[in-house]
Amino acid sequence: MAIYLVRHTTPLIEKGICYGQSQIDVTASFEEEAKQIQAALPEGIEQVYSSPLIRCHKLASYLFPQHAINLEPDLMELHCGEWEGLHWDAIPSEVIDPWMKDFVNVCIPGGESYVQMHGRVTQCFTRIIEGPKPVAIVTHGGVIRSILAHITKTPLVDSFGAFKIHYGCVMQLQVTPAGFHFEELHNITTEKEQHKPSNFKR
Numbered sequence: 001m002a003i004y005l006v007r008h009t010t011p012l013i014e015k016g017i018c019y020g021q022s023q024i025d026v027t028a029s030f031e032e033e034a035k036q037i038q039a040a041l042p043e044g045i046e047q048v049y050s051s052p053l054i055r056c057h058k059l060a061s062y063l064f065p066q067h068a069i070n071l072e073p074d075l076m077e078l079h080c081g082e083w084e085g086l087h088w089d090a091i092p093s094e095v096i097d098p099w100m101k102d103f104v105n106v107c108i109p110g111g112e113s114y115v116q117m118h119g120r121v122t123q124c125f126t127r128i129i130e131g132p133k134p135v136a137i138v139t140h141g142g143v144i145r146s147i148l149a150h151i152t153k154t155p156l157v158d159s160f161g162a163f164k165i166h167y168g169c170v171m172q173l174q175v176t177p178a179g180f181h182f183e184e185l186h187n188i189t190t191e192k193e194q195h196k197p198s199n200f201k202r
Helices: 030-040 054-063 093-101 114-129 141-152 156-162
Strands: 003-007 047-050 069-071 135-139 170-176 179-186
Touching (some): 030 054, 030 179, 054 135, 141 156
Parallel strands (some): 003 135, 047 135
Antiparallel strands (some): 003 170, 170 179
């Protein structure tokens, strides 16, 4: 019985802006992207969970109009605190350098660290997969990357290089005797994203 991880479509925001938990809408290409996602998903999904942020909830409602959407705050993207809405390259070096040196453990001012996000995400994921399946989880790139790191035991510091999660990505997870197996069902690169300072090599 499978679990499907779905990333939201292209958000309506300037490239390079830090928007973790900001409440932003999606672009005019939403329906075109959503139809491609829909084609990658099977019928028979029993439960649907979504981040409450509009870019995810809107997609979940489009994909599963007959389902009650379970909104889970723990499926939200990394909380970027004081950096929300700022351009990554405009954040002063003395503020962002400590985070760049240890983005896994250093907490963003007024927000959270990657390891803190990972903790809430994996607890939520564990609870969800104990319920009825097949299940769909509509969420964010950082959340999907965190779940994949969890099931593959990939160190968080290596997770950005290990997992490329583009807008509209669909990942299928299956439980096997050897543990979780994951497969990309849909993961098209549209344009290069920027979710970190341009000089951050990770």
